[in-house]
Amino acid sequence: DVKVTQSSRYLVKRTGEKVFLECVQDMDHENMFWYRQDPGLGLRLIYFSYDVKMKEKGDIPEGYSVSREKKERFSLILESASTNQTSMYLCATRGRNTIYFGEGSWLTVV
Template structure:
């Protein structure tokens, strides 16, 4: 079974802080994704990566950056956290690029920015 692990279940940070959300997968998947989930808006794609050091913007990349230095790890960075980034963040991974395989999700990090 694929395991996608997000480092924190709950996180509270202050406005202006630099925030790191970490995600690790154990199935040697090529692709990793970061979403945020807000009530009524569903899952919105922030960034994804199809290989080490490669990244693509999703629908809402503003205010975020990502890092993929190793295949199994994909980090989401909030350079200067703001209150409108309070949300549930979900990481996902998928095997082969451009395949029909479903994404596998982590349990999410509920981030509050005060």
């Protein structure tokens, strides 16, 4: 089974804090993704990566950055968290043509 692990399931951060969301996959997949899920808005792509040290902007990259130093790890960074970034964040990988999601990280910015 494909395993996509998001180590932080629930976080509460203050406005202006720097936030790191970590994601690790165990299937040696090249492609990794970060989505944001909000009620009524579905899943929106923030950033994705096709390979180590490579990144591409998705549909809503503003306020976010990413890091992929190793193939198995893809990190989402909020440089200065804001209340409108309160959301659930989903990491995903692609194997063949199937995308596999982690269980999500619930972030609340107060």
